Every structure is written in C-alpha cells, then in structure tokens.
Amino acid sequence: MTGRGIMALTRRGLLALLPAGLAAGVARARPAQRPKQRLWYRAPASAWTEALPVGNGRIGAMIFGGIGQERLQLNEDSFWSGAPYDPVNPQALGAMAELRRRIFAGDIAGAEALADAKVMARPLSQAAYQTLGSLLIEMSGAKGDPTGYERSLDLDTGLAETLFTIAGVTYRRRVVACPVNQVIAVHLSASRGGMINCRLSWDQVGADWSVDATAGDTLRLSGRNGDHGPIKGALRFDMRCKAVCPSGQVARDGEGLVVSGGDEMTLLIAMATSYKRFDDVSGDPTAVTAAQITAAQTQSFAQIAAQARDEHRRLFRRVSIDLGTSAAAELPTDERVRRSGAGDDPALAALYFDYGRYLLIASSRPGSQPANLQGIWNNSASPPWGSKYTININTQMNYWPAETTALPECVEPLIQMVREMAVTGARTARTMYGARGWVAHHNVDLWRATAPIDGAQFGLWPMGGAWLCRHLWDHYEYRPDAAYLASIYPLLKGAALFFLDTLQVDPRTGHLVTNPSMSPENPHGHGGTLDYAPTMDMQILADLFDATVAAAGLLDGDKPFADEVVAARARLLPMQVGRQGQLQEWPQDWDADAPDQQHRHVSHLYGLYPSRLIDVDRTPDLARAARRSLEIRGDKATGWATAWRINLWARLREGNRAHGILNFLLGPERTYPNLFDAHPPFQIDGNFGGTAGIVEMLLQNYGDTIHLLPALPDAWPNGAVTGLRTRGDCTIDVAWQDGGLQSARLRAPPKTMRTVRWGATVRQVEIGAEGAITLSPSSFR
Numbered sequence: 093m094t095g096r097g098i099m100a101l102t103r104r105g106l107l108a109l110l111p112a113g114l115a116a117g118v119a120r121a122r123p124a125q126r127p128k129q130r131l132w133y134r135a136p137a138s139a140w141t142e143a144l145p146v147g148n149g150r151i152g153a154m155i156f157g158g159i160g161q162e163r164l165q166l167n168e169d170s171f172w173s174g175a176p177y178d179p180v181n182p183q184a185l186g187a188m189a190e191l192r193r194r195i196f197a198g199d200i201a202g203a204e205a206l207a208d209a210k211v212m213a214r215p216l217s218q219a220a221y222q223t224l225g226s227l228l229i230e231m232s233g234a235k236g237d238p239t240g241y242e243r244s245l246d247l248d249t250g251l252a253e254t255l256f257t258i259a260g261v262t263y264r265r266r267v268v269a270c271p272v273n274q275v276i277a278v279h280l281s282a283s284r285g286g287m288i289n290c291r292l293s294w295d296q297v298g299a300d301w302s303v304d305a306t307a308g309d310t311l312r313l314s315g316r317n318g319d320h321g322p323i324k325g326a327l328r329f330d331m332r333c334k335a336v337c338p339s340g341q342v343a344r345d346g347e348g349l350v351v352s353g354g355d356e357m358t359l360l361i362a363m364a365t366s367y368k369r370f371d372d373v374s375g376d377p378t379a380v381t382a383a384q385i386t387a388a389q390t391q392s393f394a395q396i397a398a399q400a401r402d403e404h405r406r407l408f409r410r411v412s413i414d415l416g417t418s419a420a421a422e423l424p425t426d427e428r429v430r431r432s433g434a435g436d437d438p439a440l441a442a443l444y445f446d447y448g449r450y451l452l453i454a455s456s457r458p459g460s461q462p463a464n465l466q467g468i469w470n471n472s473a474s475p476p477w478g479s480k481y482t483i484n485i486n487t488q489m490n491y492w493p494a495e496t497t498a499l500p501e502c503v504e505p506l507i508q509m510v511r512e513m514a515v516t517g518a519r520t521a522r523t524m525y526g527a528r529g530w531v532a533h534h535n536v537d538l539w540r541a542t543a544p545i546d547g548a549q550f551g552l553w554p555m556g557g558a559w560l561c562r563h564l565w566d567h568y569e570y571r572p573d574a575a576y577l578a579s580i581y582p583l584l585k586g587a588a589l590f591f592l593d594t595l596q597v598d599p600r601t602g603h604l605v606t607n608p609s610m611s612p613e614n615p616h617g618h619g620g621t622l623d624y625a626p627t628m629d630m631q632i633l634a635d636l637f638d639a640t641v642a643a644a645g646l647l648d649g650d651k652p653f654a655d656e657v658v659a660a661r662a663r664l665l666p667m668q669v670g671r672q673g674q675l676q677e678w679p680q681d682w683d684a685d686a687p688d689q690q691h692r693h694v695s696h697l698y699g700l701y702p703s704r705l706i707d708v709d710r711t712p713d714l715a716r717a718a719r720r721s722l723e724i725r726g727d728k729a730t731g732w733a734t735a736w737r738i739n740l741w742a743r744l745r746e747g748n749r750a751h752g753i754l755n756f757l758l759g760p761e762r763t764y765p766n767l768f769d770a771h772p773p774f775q776i777d778g779n780f781g782g783t784a785g786i787v788e789m790l791l792q793n794y795g796d797t798i799h800l801l802p803a804l805p806d807a808w809p810n811g812a813v814t815g816l817r818t819r820g821d822c823t824i825d826v827a828w829q830d831g832g833l834q835s836a837r838l839r840a841p842p843k844t845m846r847t848v849r850w851g852a853t854v855r856q857v858e859i860g861a862e863g864a865i866t867l868s869p870s871s872f873r
C-alpha cells in the first residue's frame with residue numbers, strides 16, 4: 093500500500109473514529125502530545141530500511157507494519173555461519189622475515205604478493221552473521237484502504253506500534269523485545285470483537301530447515317546454520333512462535349497456524365542456538381526456547397511490555413537531550429530526513445542521539461554478543477561484510493557513545509569478546525609470529541577468529557585487539573573499580589607483550605615500528621597498502637602502553653614489565669608533519685601521493701579522536717597538522733567515516749563545521765527512513781559515531797579537565813543535556829542559553845576536586861559533601 097489512500101489524520105481525528113471503549117483505552121495508552129522521542133510514519137515500510145527495529149540485546153525484529161500482511165524479520169545474535177575453527181596460515185611464520193625485509197626495502201607489491209600467498213588466513217574470509225528469516229502474519233479481515241494509518245517506535249518505552257482503521261474497525265499491533273523474559277511479544281487487537289483472523293507462517297526458510305506446526309498453537313522452525321566455506325555449519329537453532337488467543341481458535345494449517353474469531357491475541361517468539369562459547373556449540377536450543385515460552389506465557393502482553401519498558405528505561409532515562417525544536421519536529425520521521433538539508437530541525441539531531449542510545453541498548457546487553465556491523469538487525473544469509481566485527485574502526489565506533497552517555501553495561505559484551513579474543517589471539521600470535529601475548533587483525537567473528545583476512549591490502553594489520561584495549565581501559569577510567577582492573581590487566585599486558593616481541597627496528601631511524609602493517613585500507617601510492625609504522629599504529633601503541641603502565645601502577649605490581657613497556661614507548665616512531673603541513677599518515681611523506689585523497693578512513697587522526705594524543709592546547713602544532721589532513725580529506729564520506737569527521741572537528745572546537753557534517757549525516761544520502769545509517773548499504777557504526785559526535789560538541793573531557801560546550805554550533809543556541817559521563821565517575825548536566833552557559837551540575841564522589849572549563853576560563857572546583865556542585869556563568873568570571 094502506498095501513502096495514497098491513507099488519510100493522514102490528527103490524533104484527535106483518529107480517536108473520534110474509535111468506538112468509545114477502545115478510544116478510551118488508546119487515549120490512556122498514549123500521551124496527549126506526540127512524544128519527541130519517537131519515530132513515526134504514515135505508511136507501512138516498503139523496504140527493510142524503512143522497517144523499525146526492536147531488540148533486547150540478544151534477539152531482535154524488524155517490523156514492517158503492513159496492512160494485510162505484517163512481517164517481522166527476526167535475528168538471534170549467535171546465529172552465524174560455520175563452526176569453531178582456527179584460520180591461522182601455517183606458512184605465515186616462515187614467511188615473516190622475508191615479508192618484513194621487502195616492506196623495509198620498499199618492495200610493497202612483492203610484499204603483498206608474498207603475504208597473499210603465505211600469510212593470510214585459511215579460509216580467507218570469516219563467518220557471516222545470518223537471519224533466521226521472518227514471521228508473516230496475514231490478516232484475512234484487514235482488506236481495503238485504511239484510514240488513520242500510523243506506525244511508530246517509542247524510544248523511551250521500546251514499544252513499536254501500528255494503528256489503522258478499515259471499514260470502521262481499528263486494528264492495533266504492538267511489539268516489544270523483552271530483556272527480562274527473553275521473548276519478542278506481539279499483541280494484536282481490534283476495536284470490534286472477533287476481528288483477529290490471520291494466518292501465521294515462516295518466510296525465508298532455509299533449504300534444510302524444518303517447520304513444525306503440530307503443537308496446534310505453536311509454530312516452530314529448527315535447523316542448522318550455513319557453512320562457512322569449507323567449514324560445515326555446526327550450530328543448531330530453534331525458533332518458536334506461540335499464539336495465545338483464548339477468545340478465538342488457533343489451528344494448524346499445513347506449515348502455518350490459522351487464528352480465527354479472536355478479540356485480541358498475543359504472540360510469543362523465542363529464538364536460541366546451540367552456541368555456548370567460541371569453542372563450544374553443545375547448547376540445547378530446543379530446551380532454551382521451550383523454557384522461555386513456558387515462563388513468558390504466565391504473563392500478559394501488558395506485563396511483558398511493562399517489564400521491557402522498565403528495564404529499557406533504567407538505562408535509557410539516564411540521559412536526556414534538548415537541542416531546541418521547530419515546526420519540522422511535527423513531521424513524520426522520513427519527511428524530516430528528506431528535508432534535513434534545510435537545517436531548521438535541531439530536534440532531528442536530538443532524535444538521532446536518542447536513537448543511537450536506543451540502538452545500543454537494544455543490540456548490546458550483558459550476556460549478549462557485542463553489536464556487530466548491523467547491531468543485531470540483518471535480513472540476509474550473506475550480508476555486506478558478513479555483518480561481522482570489523483575492528484579497524486567499525487566495532488570501536490559502535491561503542492564510542494557508550495561510556496559518555498551512561499551505558500557502561502552495554503560495553504560488557506565487548507569486554508567479554510576481548511577476553512575470548514585474547515585466547516584465540518594468543519594462538520595467532522604464537523603460530524603466525526612466534527610471539528608471546530595475543531593479537532587480532534582487522535576483523536573478528538562469532539568464533540573469535542583473529543588471523544588476517546580478505547587479502548593482504550585489507551587484513552594484514554595487527555592492531556585490532558590493541559585498539560579494543562582502549563575500551564577496556566576507558567571502562568575503568570569512567571568508573572574506577574579495582575577488581576575489574578585486575579581482571580583486564582592480563583589482557584592489556586598480553587596485547588602489549590605481543591608488540592614487545594614483534595616491534596622491529598626501523599633501519600632508517602632506529603625507532604621501534606610495526607611491520608608488516610598498513611594505515612587501514614588506504615593505498616599510499618608506493619606500490620600498495622602494506623607498510624611499516626603507519627602513524628595510527630604508533631598512536632594506538634602509545635595509548636596501549638600508557639594504559640598498561642598505568643594499570644600496572646594502580647595494581648601495584650609488575651614493575652619490571654612496566655619498565656620494559658615504558659622503554660619501548662619512548663622508542664616508538666613519533667608523529668611527523670609533512671610537506672603539505674599535514675599530519676603524515678605514513679612514516680614517509682607520502683600523503684600527497686595517495687591515489688584517493690578523500691579516502692574514507694582517517695586512521696592517522698585516531699590521535700585526535702578517539703585518542704587525546706593530539707590536543708589543540710597541549711600539542712598545537714600537531715593539532716594544526718591534523719586539521720590540515722582533515723581539510724584535505726573533505727567533509728563528506730561514507731556513513732561511519734562522516735561520523736568520525738564530526739568527532740574530529742568537534743575536538744578541534746569547530747562547532748559549526750561539525751554541525752554542517754552532522755547535517756549531511758542526517759540527510760537522505762546517509763540516513764535511511766528508519767534512521768539507520770547508510771554506509772551505504774546499512775551499517776550501524778554511523779549511528780553510534782554520530783551520537784558520539786553530538787556528545788563531543790557539548791562536552792569534552794581530557795586529562796583532568798571537563799570542558800563545557802567546547803564546540804557548540806550556532807544552530808543550537810538554547811538547549812540542555814543531562815546525565816553525560818566523564819572519567820572519574822562524574823555525571824554532568826549542562827544547560828545553555830543564547831549560545832552561552834546557563835548552568836552546569838556535576839555529580840561525583842564527595843570531596844574530590846575537578847577542573848572545569850568554559851570558554852577560555854578554567855576553574856578548580858570541589859565536589860561538596862553531598863556529592864554535587866552547581867556552576868553558573870559567574871563561576872567562570
């Protein structure tokens with residue numbers, strides 16, 4: 093159905109159409125004003141990137157909101173192709189010395205040929221995240237042109253809703269993914285009794301999967317995951333949908349269920365696989381889904397939705413944002429994206445920010461897999477880039493807003509993944525490099541494969557694990573906890589140890605450098621992409637070594653090892669400024685020779701964001717050079733790469749520039765109607781990077797300093813944000829007016845000192861005995 097034939101009605105108009113009882117129910121269920129934290133549309137989704145996502149971290153659905161047919165496209169986060177495997181190439185170690193020699197000698201083409209022949213993983217690709225298909229609900233009664241069609245996703249409750257009226261009957265569907273009950277619950281109701289008549293079936297069923305509808309009220313789908321190249325799929329899964337419809341009849345109909353004469357109905361959907369750990373697939377998915385349904389069916393839909401809402405709000409409501417509003421905020425979400433170039437919809441940026449937090453809560457919770465390239469939402473068996481964990485920027489970007497927007501629990505799956513990568517990565521370090529410690533290259537999958545993949549020019553980059561360590565350390569710094577620190581120290585140490593064993597002496601300068609490596613995926617114009625000592629590597633190592641030494645000091649031990657790390661850190665090749673005034677991306681001044689001057693990756697600017705090695709005040713020359721590099725790269729790039737540029741300009745305190753790039757990110761070239769980020773195609777990192785960029789415009793934290801409104805754009809003269817977090821367990825609310833500070837409230841451990849900056853003024857303040865202090869513009873006079 094198209095927008096034609098759907099009469100756009102106001103809420104009051106819609107309520108007038110409803111029978112008295114339902115109108116009261118609907119009115120009660122919905123606030124009088126359209127909540128601002130809401131995506132809404134006047135027509136069903138006609139493409140997957142128009143459908144609305146719900147998720148509980150582990151399982152998720154994309155809801156299309158069709159009239160005669162509802163489609164819920166379903167995912168479970170451990171359903172990937174393949175089986176436990178070790179992809180390390182046994183010839184790699186023997187080739188390593190010659191590979192290094194060729195790279196130092198400048199024979200890059202020869203180095204890449206050798207690496208492709210002997211070093212890269214077997215198989216050359218990693219496993220893919222896969223969909224479990226869709227549940228179809230064919231509504232036999234709902235035929236004809238509806239009026240009052242609206243579908244929405246409420247970011248504050250996690251509830252997706254579809255509402256329309258046909259022939260005087262108003263149909264309502266609600267969907268939640270419940271983290272408490274571990275089911276997706278769907279509720280169908282109508283304003284007239286007996287109008288729930290539908291057929292339920294699975295769609296996109298795999299060739300060897302089996303459908304079972306014999307239980308009468310439960311539709312099951314079970315089977316096996318796909319193969320990953322030569323590696324046979326070893327996961328079993330079970331998915332079931334139970335129809336609870338006491339007022340009507342539920343009966344088997346071939347490979348489906350038919351529901352007739354119901355007043356209302358609840359569907360409970362459970363999904364599980366046999367995955368237990370990267371090396372263990374002995375789980376019993378049938379027992380898991382059966383138990384989940386048994387537990388969930390003791391609750392009404394209202395109870396499940398309330399539990400889902402409360403658990404979601406516990407995290408979501410820690411932060412609020414208001415960037416001002418305008419008439420555009422009243423428009424349907426897809427229209428707002430289409431017209432965002434007008435630049436008059438500040439509330440769209442706030443909605444995007446809220447959505448970023450919503451998506452992280454929905455795709456990464458304790459016990460789940462981390463958010464992959466598509467979070468948890470993927471409708472394909474072979475999605476772009478396998479919907480994996482690409483760790484040369486993308487997975488890290490997913491977690492950029494986590495600590496600053498008070499979602500530390502959502503980082504736990506990432507931390508758990510690093511713990512597992514340290515196990516598989518130790519094998520890779522030993523077998524490939526003959527080194528101690530652990531290493532991961534530019535991608536990881538469900539099986540925690542850590543060897544280099546895809547081709548030497550993309551994959552032979554040994555820094556993925558080292559970069560992830562930054563998130564482990566950040567997690568500690570945002571909320572210091574000695575037991576947690578002790579638990580991650582071996583991971584930091586193992587990552588550092590690998591480099592102590594593998595760093596090479598640069599024959600030109602005598603510095604310690606990585607080799608083989610690359611500046612992620614950017615060919616330098618001197619024979620390929622491989623190189624030694626790309627600037628990013630040196631920056632990541634500086635951070636890794638600093639964190640490792642700091643952690644050792646805090647734990648009061650391991651001094652000899654810490655001394656070794658300090659000594660190696662001092663010998664790393666320093667950052668250099670090149671002949672264009674740019675920050676050099678490579679150890680030689682090759683930037684101007686690179687074939688793609690606007691390359692999406694801005695790896696050497698890692699030092700400016702997310703790192704703080706480059707700073708406008710502390711290292712002004714390097715900051716100027718980074719700025720020059722950014723100018724050369726340009727503002728427009730793929731989704732995530734655009735988002736990275738927002739953060740970088742914010743770090744340079746260029747609020748208007750950052751805002752201009754944010755506007756591009758929010759426009760139809762980089763944002764789909766459902767607000768998913770367009771790489772294109774969909775990749776969720778841009779959503780998270782954009783959310784982080786908004787934070788960076790409003791609040792920055794470096795060294796001991798908390799900088800209020802460091803990059804506030806003119807487009808947001810008035811606003812407020814509450815609940816942002818900085819290092820040292822500090823929570824901050826900031827309000828501003830006419831482009832200036834109105835007030836700031838800091839909550840932190842009592843009697844601690846903080847350094848706060850607004851404009852050019854820096855003040856030392858003491859958090860009071862009650863654990864808070866409020867600052868005003870006069871505090872900075």
Ligand code: FUC
Pocket residue numbers: 465477482486613692693730732771775
């Ligand atoms: C990196 C990027 C690509 C894409 C892929 C998933 O390799 O260079 O643009 O985002 O990850």
